[in-house]
Amino acid sequence: MSEVTGTTWTVYDANSMTQAEIYGHVLCELGDQHPDIVGLSADLSKSSKIGLFGDKFPERFFNVGIAEQNLFGIAAGLAKAGFTPFVSTMAAFVSMRACEQVRTDICYQNLNCKIIATHGGISFGTAGSTHNAQEDIAIMRSFPNMTVIVPADGIETANAVRACIDYPGPVYIRVGRGFEPTWYKSEDYGFKIGEAVTISDGTDITLICAGVTVLQAAEAAKALVREDLSVRVLNIHTIKPIDEAAIMKAVVDTRRIITIEEHTVIGGLGSAVADVIASSGKGCAFEKLGLQDEFSLVGYPEDLYAHYKLDTNGIIDKVREVMGRDFEEDEDWEDEV
Amino acid sequence: MNRRAKMALSEQEKRKLEEIAENTRKDIVSITEWAGGAHIGGALSMVEILVILYHHYLDIDPSDPEKPDRDRFILSKGHGGVGFASVLARKGYFDFDLLKTFNQFKSAFGMHLDASKVKGVDVSTGSLGHGLSMGVGLALGARLRKESWKIYCLLGDGECNEGSIWEAAMSASHFKVTNMITIVDRNRLMMDGGTEEIMGLEPFADKWKAFGFIVRNVDGHSFKELAEAIDFAHNQNEAPVVIIANTIKGRGVDYMEDEVKWHYGSMNSTLSEQARKSIETMSR
Numbered sequence: 356m357s358e359v360t361g362t363t364w365t366v367y368d369a370n371s372m373t374q375a376e377i378y379g380h381v382l383c384e385l386g387d388q389h390p391d392i393v394g395l396s397a398d399l400s401k402s403s404k405i406g407l408f409g410d411k412f413p414e415r416f417f418n419v420g421i422a423e424q425n426l427f428g429i430a431a432g433l434a435k436a437g438f439t440p441f442v443s444t445m446a447a448f449v450s451m452r453a454c455e456q457v458r459t460d461i462c463y464q465n466l467n468c469k470i471i472a473t474h475g476g477i478s479f480g481t482a483g484s485t486h487n488a489q490e491d492i493a494i495m496r497s498f499p500n501m502t503v504i505v506p507a508d509g510i511e512t513a514n515a516v517r518a519c520i521d522y523p524g525p526v527y528i529r530v531g532r533g534f535e536p537t538w539y540k541s542e543d544y545g546f547k548i549g550e551a552v553t554i555s556d557g558t559d560i561t562l563i564c565a566g567v568t569v570l571q572a573a574e575a576a577k578a579l580v581r582e583d584l585s586v587r588v589l590n591i592h593t594i595k596p597i598d599e600a601a602i603m604k605a606v607v608d609t610r611r612i613i614t615i616e617e618h619t620v621i622g623g624l625g626s627a628v629a630d631v632i633a634s635s636g637k638g639c640a641f642e643k644l645g646l647q648d649e650f651s652l653v654g655y656p657e658d659l660y661a662h663y664k665l666d667t668n669g670i671i672d673k674v675r676e677v678m679g680r681d682f683e684e685d686e687d688w689e690d691e692v
Numbered sequence: 693m694n695r696r697a698k699m700a701l702s703e704q705e706k707r708k709l710e711e712i713a714e715n716t717r718k719d720i721v722s723i724t725e726w727a728g729g730a731h732i733g734g735a736l737s738m739v740e741i742l743v744i745l746y747h748h749y750l751d752i753d754p755s756d757p758e759k760p761d762r763d764r765f766i767l768s769k770g771h772g773g774v775g776f777a778s779v780l781a782r783k784g785y786f787d788f789d790l791l792k793t794f795n796q797f798k799s800a801f802g803m804h805l806d807a808s809k810v811k812g813v814d815v816s817t818g819s820l821g822h823g824l825s826m827g828v829g830l831a832l833g834a835r836l837r838k839e840s841w842k843i844y845c846l847l848g849d850g851e852c853n854e855g856s857i858w859e860a861a862m863s864a865s866h867f868k869v870t871n872m873i874t875i876v877d878r879n880r881l882m883m884d885g886g887t888e889e890i891m892g893l894e895p896f897a898d899k900w901k902a903f904g905f906i907v908r909n910v911d912g913h914s915f916k917e918l919a920e921a922i923d924f925a926h927n928q929n930e931a932p933v934v935i936i937a938n939t940i941k942g943r944g945v946d947y948m949e950d951e952v953k954w955h956y957g958s959m960n961s962t963l964s965e966q967a968r969k970s971i972e973t974m975s976r
Contacts, residue, residue, distance in 0.1 A: 393836070417832060419863050420863070422859040422863065424825070424855075425856060427825075428822055428824075428826050429832065429860075430829060431829055432826040432827060432828060432829015432831070433829040433830075433832060434829075435764075435826065435829065435833070436830050436832075436834060436836075437760070437833065437837075438833055438836070455819060456825070459822065460822055460825075460826060464807060464808065464815075465808070
């Protein structure tokens with residue numbers, strides 16, 4: 356069987372904007388329309404691109420230096436004063452160093468802080484585990500009042516940033532390092548917080564993905580057509596509140612689900628999907644691709660994604676494995692459906 | 693008009709505040725009894741601070757708790773809830789009798805007052821070390837809006853073990869948020885023992901100075917000294933001010949004063965009667 360290479364990772368074309376830059380520009384646009392928006396950073400305004408907002412609105416931008424707990428406490432105070440703070444730093448530091456401030460100052464008081472967490476997952480692979488956020492989705496979705504979004508690419512990030520202005524309460528938007536290729540061609544595909552996007556329809560198996568894995572899954576689905584497989588791909592960009600209807604439709608229509616996340620398999624997208632399936636009482640084949648409860652190796656993300664089977668080849672392998680299993684025909688299935 | 697122009701304390705005003713303080717202490721004893729137990733030592737040590745703020749300085753309106761240009765108060769040492777609740781109730785934010793439900797199932801009142809449930813509470817606190825950062829955020833917000841309302845942030849001294857307090861302090865001086873006035877209830881005790889025995893804060897004033905604050909050391913039970921320090925703070929534009937209010941934990945109740953074990957305690961009718969007698973005879 357010939358190896359499918361799918362989309363290879365390349366350093367982003369200098370003419371195109373990276374994921375982080377797109378959101379930086381969108382925030383500047385929104386800053387014009389919404390005088391209540393303020394920006395905050397913890398000495399990472401260049402790499403997180405919130406610095407673009409800072410350049411345009413210096414009086415509305417606050418850099419607190421390397422002090423993430425203070426960053427979120429100050430954001431909470433600004434929200435209390437009636438502003439809409441956009442706070443950006445690396446996902447690892449949002450979710451762990453400032454975990455309590457996010458939960459207790461922001462979520463508990465249900466404040467209108469919008470968090471752009473960068474370098475999510477293992478996207479900063481060369482920096483190693485100290486800078487990886489592989490448990491941030493699990494942590495954030497456990498907080499009441501928190502909305503959790505993992506956009507597929509820069510275009511979806513722009514949509515998410517625009518959408519969260521009018522979406523009340525705390526929002527966590529998790530992006531990569533900023534050099535990820537785009538999946539979407541334009542912003543007009545009907546992005547709505549809480550609504551999964553069907554990337555491609557199918558009947559044999561469903562790939563549920565978010566973030567960088569969306570492009571990988573989409574490519575895998577295309578390649579698998581050659582093996583006579585009809586693969587549904589669901590972009591569940593909003594992990595919380597999750598689109599239960601889309602998940603259950605996939606369960607009923609395809610009876611095989613593989614989730615793919617740049618995150619530990621404990622507590623993230625896969626677990627959120629499993630919660631829905633288990634509560635429904637309906638059975639299906641279910642597998643989670645992600646970090647299997649391990650810290651990541653060092654490497655550039657393209658090598659790491661291949662190693663941890665989060666890329667097109669890894670997904671194809673998993674699909675073949677699941678399709679190759681003896682599928683226990685449950686006689687009662689028709690009754691359940 | 694500078695609304696803070698006539699802040700110097702007259703004798704009459706001072707006596708009025710002392711009377712309110714005495715009643716506040718008695719309230720704390722009652723509420724602790726209703727609650728089944730409370731952080732009574734630290735509630736009693738901060739009485740004068742709360743009373744002077746709520747009855748002499750804060751530009752607030754209990755009938756309009758959300759008014760946008762009000763002064764803000766952050767009880768960063770959130771476990772002082774029973775003391776805070778008394779002051780808010782007597783100021784007219786809610787009916788004092790509601791405090792009889794303190795700690796009961798579904799009550800609006802628990803150990804740490806919740807801003808979404810209790811009128812008059814600006815910021816929910818409880819986990820130590822959070823209040824000063826939120827104060828800096830509020831102060832930056834007021835300045836951005838070009839509004840003149842002030843932020844008062846009351847810290848515990850043990851709370852100053854928390855690194856997050858010092859992150860906030862560093863940024864308060866870096867951003868020159870002189871519209872925030874920080875007060876430390878320096879009662880020198882924490883839960884396991886004295887502050888200097890557990891995790892030494894001294895030289896405490898020097899630490900604040902090193903972080904860019906102007907420091908005022910006062911007797912935290914003297915309305916005159918507190919007023920002078922707060923008036924001084926209102927006139928500072930170069931650096932934020934911290935008022936180290938030297939206090940006695942359990943102040944007012946003789947058997948509690950300066951006692952580690954009264955960090956948290958409960959009342960019965962004997963203890964509360966003794967406490968009230970002691971409060972009435974408390975030296976000024």
